[in-house]
Amino acid sequence: MVLSPVRQLLVSLQLADSAFPSGFYTMSHSLEGFSQAKLVSRRDIQDVLSDLLVHSVGPGDATALALAHRAAERGNWALVQDVDKRLFASKLNAEMRKASVRSGHQVTQIALEAIGGDQLERYSQMITARTTPGCQPIASAVANAAAGVATEHAVASDLFAFSTSFVGAALRLRLTDHRHAQVVLNAVGPVIERAAADAVARDIDDLGGCVPLSDIMSAQHERAEARLFAT
Template sequence: MGQDTSPLGTATAGMVRLGRLLQFSDSTLPVGAFAFSNGLESAIQTGVVADADSLADYVDLVVRQAARMDGIAFLHAYRAARRDDYEAVVQADRELWCRRVGEEQQLMLSRMGRKLAELALKIDAFPQLDRWLGDIRSGATPGCFPIGQALAFAHMGAEETEAFVAHQYGVAAMILSAAVRLMRIDHLATQRILFATQSRVEADYLEICAAGLDEMAVFAPVFDVLVAHHSKTHLRLFMN
């Protein structure tokens, strides 16, 4: 049968895709995000984050940083997956891994990436994720989480902009989920911050969508210091 071009068919064409994209970008997806705070724990311990306003500034910093580092690798992997260029996927994976500062940051990327691949393959057939997971297990590729997201979203037919939004949303949601457990802030305040953070996603995408892998770079010395601080902290709730 041909494609349904009726008004109803046009209106419902992306419903399944959207539903699955929402599932895979949900903050409760069991890929281990609950174990990581993306530096927030040290930010609170050192006084960098102390209230809702400073938390909002911190989330904005990390989301902006994620776009210019993880987001570039994510888009390259997504595009490579769409054209079935697996070698380019692995290249993006390795390039991102090499640019991540700190053992804990690398641990976050690799642990969540592997968990995402394992989860997806329990749900459905994801051929590229299956191959990627095999390479992770053999040590042929590091298995960074944004690359796993790119493979999953490409397989599900997500549009590039949809996929990028889902990636950026996940970064913010991870930090805000940790914030509720680490500081005196309620869910209403964190949801206000999350809502406001989404306003920057279009500008971030337009800034990096044409960037090459060699342009992945961020300058956030405070964040780097917080990451280093956390690795030496004796009392901590999160793995980074």
């Protein structure tokens, strides 16, 4: 499937849109854990998001997306599978692994129906056969590759989708308001740009982030008596 540059942009925007039913709305990306521990306030939202982009999502999800995107473009499905499994294994907390897979399966199903193409069909078959976990970044990579979206654009779009989801969680947790949320999204633009460039440049041996405090908050969140979010 060959789309015009404008159509490619539209597909990338559609996949990153907060209205796309990817399941991101069920995730706080450890923010609810921080909130429950009273370790975060309005003034901390931008810093926490930036840290996650640079040290967690960038080296982990975004790097996996870049690797899988290029592999899908070349039809190297063994590498797509390898990246998918490594990303799944790199997520230390059970709820993070479950959420990524649940979202990835949903993205694959919807993208297959909305976008179509042999690449999405092949990846969907791999998930059904349980030969690959089906993590969200890999599903996004295959969907963007199927539409002809460039690797750098696909990575940046997915990082922005994560950021939108994060500030959306902050809104629902009443840690910020709509105006401040937009200020934060604009302010992390350079961070997203840097994280995307670094992700595209990494190889598979460098896949994986390191965010101990976020992992601890997620682990505590798994056992919380009351939870608004799945993660």
